[in-house]
Amino acid sequence: MSRNIRIFDTTLRDGEQAPGCSMNLDEKLELAHMLEALKVDAVEAGFAVASPGDFESVRQIALRLKNTAVASLCRAVPGDVETGWEAVKGAAHPMLHVFIATSDVHMKYKLKMPPERVLELTGEMVRKARGLCGEVEFSAEDATRSDRAFLCRVLDAAAKAGASTINVPDTVGYATPTEMAQLIAYLRENMEYAHKVRFSVHCHNDLGMAVANSLSAVQAGVDQVECTLGGIGERAGNASLEEIVMALRTRGDYFGAGCGVDTRQLFPACNMVSRFIGQHIPANKPIVGANAFAHESGIHMHGVMSNRNTYEIMKPEDIGITQNTMVIGKHSGKHAIEEYVRQMGMEMDAAQLANLTEEIKRLADVKNSVDRRDVEALIAAHRQPEYEDYALQRFIVNSGTSIPATSVVQVTHHEQEMKEVSMGDGPIDAAFGAINRLTGRDFALESYRIQSATEGGDALGVVDVRIRDGERSQRGRGTSTDIIDASIRAYLDAVNRFLAKERKA
Ligand SMILES: [Zn+2]
Known part of the structure; x- marks a missing residue:
């Protein structure tokens, strides 16, 4: 029996807070809709207490999403929980995500709190959140560097106070896949409330192991993975959503697990993020990089032409690339262009589409061949800010x-x-x-x-x-x-x- 793994997307929170990755309200709303189309289970829309702008974007996203749970991050302080609730309460499926650090180094130098106080606050703040919101997730920040016995006590306190999801973050990207699996096994064995909660992991990529650690945790029994599109996030980033989803899909036999994500939206979704944050996707990025499905060497090309299984373990169309190298010429119709626009995760009205078609034809006059990348660049250029002063x-x-x-x-x-x-x-x-x-x-x-x-x-x-x-x-x-x-x-x-x-x- 294949287990269903929940995909909790934090592109709009952990991703957006990374340097150079900020998005404006319109972009956040568009991305939130894209995440719903992608069929992720939950969206962390932001950290509502951080600023009035953050609050407003969490609130607006909460009001708009119909099927996807919408979470706000909250530190374990009353004001954060209250503001977080104000922001998400209009959602069809609201969620509060309360966190506090549990490692010695974080408690001593960042929180400046003794462990017993952290334990107390966990119970108090989760209870407060649970009093407001039916769905509460608790995260023990820097869990992978925390004392295991203490971590168990904190997580049990959160579960006892009503947290339905227990998240185990590898905040600094320190763990290895084997350690991650061992930690999850330990918690499942030693937590009194283990059988009452959903386990989740949140892995950072400092040593390039975020995806491997997440998948290892899946094998060890977690029910949810937190990740971001394109792996954007603090420092070296978070686990890449598209890599996790395609690993589960391609190696479902091995993991005995899958997820509900509509993989055909992965390519448009990652392109949307890249466009919004103004960062190109590296050509060798797994799944969505320009070279991910390109075959250069003669031997490979020959193999792929006789049977794609020789060198391709995934089909480009499964991630939403219908035609890899479609070339658009002067005579291409609006339909072909419309299809490109759709693949890029954009919506355009008839007038915008007609405009774009004209531009592409003009470009085809000066350039020998116009391909997907040209069209992407033109479409991206088409996005005007709300006010053009x-x-x-x-x-x-x-x-x-x-x-x-x-x-x-x-x-x-x-x-x-x-x-x-x-x-x-x-x-x-x-x-x-x-x-x-x-x-x-x-x-x-x-x-x-x-x-x-x-x-x-x-x-x-x-x-x-x-x-x-x-x-x-x-x-x-x-x-x-x-x-x-x-x-x-x-x-x-x-x-x-x-x-x-x-x-x-
Ligand atoms: Zn994080």
């Missing part, structure tokens, strides 16, 4: 080896035309200087990265920038066959998002 009209850049670079940038700002001139160290610096003048702000460029969407001299350039002013930073992306145009668009995208966020705050 500054819209690019035209620019001129002069640069060379014997003259200082100068740039004129012209934009529309609330239906008014504005232009500014600036000099700089190179054409891009000059253009960014002109934009700063237009906005009257002194944004600092924190990072700048350019990648070509495909190979070849006629490829689309995709520029990702991050700008900062004071405490706040914001990313932006621009796409064009001209790299200066792409850079200016990326900078303006970041500025527009920055200003929208500032207004909201």
Whole structure:
């Protein structure tokens, strides 16, 4: 009999809190809907008490999801539990996730609490959470470095106080697969309430073992795995959802377990995250990397052509890639493009689709072949921020080896035309200087990265920038066959998002 493993997604909490991974409210809502389409069992929507913005996004996600449980993270303090409940109480399936650290080093240096106090607080706060919410999960932070006997007492206290899920996090990515299995076996054997709770693990990837540790815990009997799309998260990240799901699917025979995730949504979901956080998926990333299903060597290609089983253990269409290398030309219809849009996890109305089709045809005029990656870059470029304060009209850049670079940038700002001139160290610096003048702000460029969407001299350039002013930073992306145009668009995208966020705050 195959056991069903619950998939608890924490992309919106553990993933989103990682450096450079922040998303705006619209993006979070879109991703939450995608997670529901993916059929994960629970979504950790955020840490409601962290800021009013976090609270609002947890609340909105809670109101929207119909089948998926929605959790807010809470420290073991009354205010966190109360705020967490206020945020999730509108959900069809609300959940509170209370945590406290149980390792000596965390209790002594971070919490500055004796173990007995941690034990007491666990019971008190889980009871409080349970008084508000029917579904409570408890996590013992840094469980894998905690004293086992003490861990048992804390987890029993949580279970006794009403926690239905007991989560065992490998917070610092320290455990090995065998140790993880032994720890789960120990807890299942030694906890008084072991038979009354659902066990869960939450593994970090510092030593590259997050997925292996999670799967080892599954074999040892856990009922739930916490993970993130693309493995994004603090430091080296969390266990990758797509890797766990496909391991369970591909090796269900070995694990004797499966899950309810709709694997055909994995590719669109991971692409959505990559687009929202402005980070490319590495080509060799298992399951969803560009090379995951590419066969270069002649021997492999020959094998795959005669029978795919020779070198493929999974089918690309099972993760939502229907055509690996579909090429779009001038005569491609809206249907083919619509299918691409769907695979990328996006929704577009008829007008947007018609626009995009036009753009693709224009690109096909200047570029020999337009493939999936070009279309992805164009679709991503299509996402406008909610408020476009500054819209690019035209620019001129002069640069060379014997003259200082100068740039004129012209934009529309609330239906008014504005232009500014600036000099700089190179054409891009000059253009960014002109934009700063237009906005009257002194944004600092924190990072700048350019990648070509495909190979070849006629490829689309995709520029990702991050700008900062004071405490706040914001990313932006621009796409064009001209790299200066792409850079200016990326900078303006970041500025527009920055200003929208500032207004909201
Ligand atoms: Zn974590």
